[in-house]
Amino acid sequence: MGELRELYQEVILDHSKRPRNFGELAGANRRAEGYNPLCGDRETVFVRLEDDVLEDIGFRGTGCAISTASASMMTDAVKGRTRAEAEALFECFHRLITGQDGEKERGAPELGKLTVFSGVREFPVRVKCATLPWHTLKAALAGVDRTVSTELTEGPKAESGGG
Amino acid sequence: MSTVLPARDRSEGRHLPLDVEALRRDFPILARKVHGRPLVYLDNAATTQKPESVIEAVAHMYRHSYGNVHRGVHQLSVEATDACEQAREKVRAFVNAAEAREIVFVRGTTEGINLVAQTFGRQRVHEGDEIVITALEHHSNIVPWQLLCDEKKAHLKVLPIDRTGEVRVEELERLLTPRTRLVSVAHVSNALGTLLPVRRIVEIAHARGVPVAIDGAQAVPRLAVDVREIGCDFYAFSSHKMYGPTGVGVLYGREELLEAMPPYQGGGDMISSVTFEKTTWNVLPYKFEAGTPDIAGAIGLGAAVDYLTRIGVENVTAHEEELLDYATRSLSALPGLTVIGTAREKIGVLSFTMAGIHPHDIGTVLDQEGIAIRTGHHCAQPVMEFFGIPATARASLALYNTREEIDALTEGLRKVERMFR
Numbered sequence: 001m002g003e004l005r006e007l008y009q010e011v012i013l014d015h016s017k018r019p020r021n022f023g024e025l026a027g028a029n030r031r032a033e034g035y036n037p038l039c040g041d042r043e044t045v046f047v048r049l050e051d052d053v054l055e056d057i058g059f060r061g062t063g064c065a066i067s068t069a070s071a072s073m074m075t076d077a078v079k080g081r082t083r084a085e086a087e088a089l090f091e092c093f094h095r096l097i098t099g100q101d102g103e104k105e106r107g108a109p110e111l112g113k114l115t116v117f118s119g120v121r122e123f124p125v126r127v128k129c130a131t132l133p134w135h136t137l138k139a140a141l142a143g144v145d146r147t148v149s150t151e152l153t154e155g156p157k158a159e160s161g162g163g
Numbered sequence: 164m165s166t167v168l169p170a171r172d173r174s175e176g177r178h179l180p181l182d183v184e185a186l187r188r189d190f191p192i193l194a195r196k197v198h199g200r201p202l203v204y205l206d207n208a209a210t211t212q213k214p215e216s217v218i219e220a221v222a223h224m225y226r227h228s229y230g231n232v233h234r235g236v237h238q239l240s241v242e243a244t245d246a247c248e249q250a251r252e253k254v255r256a257f258v259n260a261a262e263a264r265e266i267v268f269v270r271g272t273t274e275g276i277n278l279v280a281q282t283f284g285r286q287r288v289h290e291g292d293e294i295v296i297t298a299l300e301h302h303s304n305i306v307p308w309q310l311l312c313d314e315k316k317a318h319l320k321v322l323p324i325d326r327t328g329e330v331r332v333e334e335l336e337r338l339l340t341p342r343t344r345l346v347s348v349a350h351v352s353n354a355l356g357t358l359l360p361v362r363r364i365v366e367i368a369h370a371r372g373v374p375v376a377i378d379g380a381q382a383v384p385r386l387a388v389d390v391r392e393i394g395c396d397f398y399a400f401s402s403h404k405m406y407g408p409t410g411v412g413v414l415y416g417r418e419e420l421l422e423a424m425p426p427y428q429g430g431g432d433m434i435s436s437v438t439f440e441k442t443t444w445n446v447l448p449y450k451f452e453a454g455t456p457d458i459a460g461a462i463g464l465g466a467a468v469d470y471l472t473r474i475g476v477e478n479v480t481a482h483e484e485e486l487l488d489y490a491t492r493s494l495s496a497l498p499g500l501t502v503i504g505t506a507r508e509k510i511g512v513l514s515f516t517m518a519g520i521h522p523h524d525i526g527t528v529l530d531q532e533g534i535a536i537r538t539g540h541h542c543a544q545p546v547m548e549f550f551g552i553p554a555t556a557r558a559s560l561a562l563y564n565t566r567e568e569i570d571a572l573t574e575g576l577r578k579v580e581r582m583f584r
Contacts, residue, residue: 004531039523040540040553062553064521123527
């Protein structure tokens, strides 16, 4: 039960029930769709990128509590940042949720509220849920006009067959 | 080994078909805990747990009688060959095939269907021809036919389902044309639990001269299957879903069809003579068994057949029907829970969604309670699309499941509800 509370912290539950920046973004000049075949989740991320700064960002789609909250909190975290800052934040976030971070990064100030996702490390099959919006954002910023799949970006950690 | 006699269900004073508490002791894994809780294993449509007799048959093989089959004059090879062929005979009797040579050992249901597609299919299907499947198939009974149709410029036609998850069999007649070369259908749907009227499907198809292949992966562990009574031409199933080891499965094919089909893979054991000019194929079933087979797996499968035979598959059917009924009533009473798949004839599988809660979150919370279910699309994405949902949560039953375990599931789902609402 302790681990479950770590995973589904109040902040995460709140963002999953009331996602911020939800909906198609008017005036977006970058977009990408992310797909997690494990749970059938699809999320589209919209960005208005100006002079390499993420002036505005939104997302829509369906997902589990972890991926919806992650998308919601990601949009809050990267809004107003430069592309390089957003990508660096993703790397830091990825190390946090896969447990590859050292003690110093666990409380890395740049992660801010995103540290509530540290509980994901105890649930390896859920890492893909938390990273889906980030991979999608990365694809949108790179101008990749195709669906990104967590199976390709995170590797086959969990089931995709077996009847 | 436990003796199986009807036991009295104390809660309702009714007779249950199986003495489940005794049977549970046959499965060592059921004694373990998961996250500190007793394991409640309800992911049996994905794979079933193994009784001691199966584990022991495999171990005994490696400890005492292991050699390669059909090759050596030495004692171990003879013992291994005998054991493997005995397993084939057990499987033959279990599904009531006419001849043991109609039982081909493959890696599993998926390979069985691919074998039919790549041999029978490539030989008989040509440009403009048609293959008919249903809308509730597992990907393993969709993709092999798509590959074949792509190669041959043939067409895949789909028999629709209705909102309850029943196949609209009355439309099969209309779907069959002079170009139809094969009908391939599931016996029991892995995503919805629908039991398909396979005898009727075979009757309709055969009346038009069209052969029928059946994906029996979910049927063989829970229904007495008689391939001759069904009248099908091919029937594929997996050992690991019927209490046997992974890595082995069965393709039953009518002898006449198997004889006429080209080999599947080339290699050792599938030939009778090889020169660089000409190779002659071995007799059935070895023509389709290139290379060293999963010898220990086949023997373990034989032990699983023995186990199911001792218990009586019809008792497993009755047990799972009773339990599915109980589970359906228990879960349907939960607010916001919708059962997906409400066919009149249904067995072993309970798929559901909870309003506003993603199946993946349901699965994670239940796992922490020691309850194993599957969440996702169940390798049946077209079924999910039909119902307009990305995924379901699925509890699937086995002979060792109890009402207490269903109660634990219900309680776990109440906790899910409290957490996410």
